[in-house]
Amino acid sequence: MSHRTMDWLMLLGCVSLWAGLTLAEVGSFSGCTEYFYQGAEPRGFATANTAEICQRYNNRYHFATLYDRPNRIPRWSAYTLGNAACSGQPRKRSQWFVEPQLAHPDESPEMTTEADSTLTLDERRSSQAINEDYEDPSYDRGHLNPNTFQCNDSRMATFTLTNAAPMDPCFNRIHWYKLEKTLKTQLTMRCRSVGGTPYLVTGAVPSDREKSPIEGEDKKGDRNRPYNRVSVPSHIWTAVCCDHRDNNRKFSFAFIGENQEASSLQIIPVEQLNAELSRLYKTSAPVEVFADDFGSESQKGQEVLSAIKKALYNSFQNLLTDPYSQLVKRRKLDRATTQGMTSKNLDQNNVQLTRFLMDISSLADGHSQFEKTYEQDDLAPAVARVARASGTSDPVCPFDELNFGVTSTGWSCVKETSCACQGYKYSWCYTSDKNDWDYCCTEECTVNPESKRYECPRGDGSTTQCSPHGYSMQTISGTACQSDHPCGLYGKRYFWCYTDDKKKWDYCCSPQHYCGNHGYGYQWCYIQDPEKSWQYCTP
Structure with missing residues (x-):
């Protein structure tokens, strides 16, 4: 690989839907060409087994997806950047939608929850990913069209499994999260706010079906997952272009990264990405993400890239400190x-x-x-x-930067709030759409030597009970926690976590204890601090 191809490498160590009506149309992009630069869809990706989907919600199209039926992941989603200032937006949903029309073209184009679907389980599994495919905590359900790039109905439309792919948790929560956050800021400031239109295409490269991209070991399928059906992408990529009536304000560039814990991120021109994707997808025809590669060497594009590199480098330094x-x-x-x-x-x-x-x-x-x-x-x-x-094998990324979006007892912040005072003397955030809330830690969560419990300051001079975020992903029975719900207190006196999408849960060992004999003839551990309730366990 040339030095130009390795223009820049960035180390990075290491989403659940509204219960309203969502629609999607399969088979043509004629209704959603507004999400393609110059109205031209990306070329060279389609096969006999891909489906063209205009994602529609409340009778309006919001983005376009080319869905890979055999691999059960999108090959790409094309979208534009929404309004940067939108309030009251939830960060996560408890349900994702499936699309029955992918199994039967004569089905209604309305997306639905699996519980409300008229299809059998086998029919739902037949041509798309379903919720149970993401019960393995080794992978996140990663958006291609990011929900944080959209508002209101457009945000709701991103929570479909046809816009998701399995992503390594550290890659998704650190690597891609920081990239998306920085990219949104730069495109809002340097393109959208000055009259330009940011067009983006984000894609996933299906992995070798005979080799796991995560483990690197030969397997019958492409990853260590319960049903061995959904391809774990080997790479995730994004192509960006800012269209503007002033040619001096146009620019374009691309990112591509390996979907693994220790990942490198390349920032390259779009035409170079086209060549790389032709190789990765093994296409017979040339790949062309945009109708042209305008602005790839523009001064404005170089300014944006410099700002993104600086922001990401500062983020890396923060990971060290x-x-x-x-x-x-x-x-x-x-x-x-x-x-x-x-x-x-x-x-x-x-x-x-x-x-x-x-x-x-x-x-x-x-x-x-x-x-x-x-x-x-x-x-x-x-x-x-x-x-x-x-270097531990713990599936939880130990450098999770999302702690500011997690409360003292472990709940994720929602409704576009993060841990802050927000008009009060203590730090807090909303934890549900029903205005439930929880305190947040303003300093690290540590054991109080007197109470023997985990406590942390909450910002007003008082302390609150807390749990170390992500200290374990395994329950006392050896069952894996949901990837976005590690062991924690979550408002209870004992440690616990959800183990599936149906709110099934189990106890966890206290972070101050572990599963073992501890002088007895059976395995057990404390599930509550300080050394109170206990349960039998499996080491």
Whole structure:
């Protein structure tokens, strides 16, 4: 791969729907050409087994999807950037929709929940992904058209399984999350707000059906999943173009990343992405995401790319210094990192964006690169512990930046709120569409030596009970928690989690205890702090 192809590599270590009416039309893009640059759909992706879907909600089209029936994931979704300022928008939904018309073309185009569908389970499974395919906590249900890029009805329309693909949790929650957040800000400021129209196409490359892209081991199917039906993409990509009547304001570029925990992100011109996708999809015809590759070398495009690179690099630096509250004492790590970055033994020339990051394949490697310097300044212990922790096999990404969207007891914030004071003296956020709310931690969640319980400050001088976010993804029976619902308190006195989409739940061991004999002839652990209730368990 040339240096141009590897224009820039970025290390990254490491969604549930409204119960209203959603419609989609299968078989033609004639009703949704407004979501294609110059009205031209991406070329070179279609096969005899793909379905063209104009995603329609409340009698209006919101985006377009080319759906891969055999792999049961979208090959791409094409969309435009919605209004940046929309309030009252939920972040997650408890149900996703399926599309019966993919199984039977004569079925109604209305999307429906599986519970309300008239199709049998086998019929629902026949040509699309269904909710049970995402019960494996090893993967997230990742949007292609991001729900955060849209508002109101357009946001609701993104919560369909024809717009989702299995994504590695660390890739999705850190890698792709930071990219989408930064991209939205830049496109809003540098394209939409100055009269341009941002067109985007996000795609998923089906993995080799004989090889798991996550495990890298030969399997009968493409991933270690219950039904071995839905392809885990090997790569996720996005092509961006800003169309503007002023040619000097036009620009385009593309991103492509590997769908795995230790992933590299390439930022390349659109025409270069076309060539790369032709190779990855093994297409017989040339791939053309946009009708042309306008603005790929424009000054405006380079300015936008520079801003995105800077924001992502700052995010990477934050990964080294901030989200370790459950791994080591934050103050000690911050002090160690600050001293390390000012060390006389640190070569500042090696901490440049391209040179430093191109040599790192995981967060553990990143810390290893600093470790020699830290040893020279007697700072190794804290950093070494973090490096070891980042290499564990725990399916929870230990560097989850979404903690600001999680309450003290573990609930995810919704309705476009995040943990903040929001007019009150304490930090809080909404946790449901019914205005349920919970306190948030303003500092790390630690054990109170007197009460022996996990507690944290809430911002008003008082403390609240809390649970370390993502400390475990396994219940006392050995069952995996839902990927977006790790073990926690969730308003109870004991630790627990949901284990499927049907609200089935189970106890978890306390983060201060573990499953073992503990002097008895059976396996057990405490499920409540401080060492109160207990349950039999499976190690």
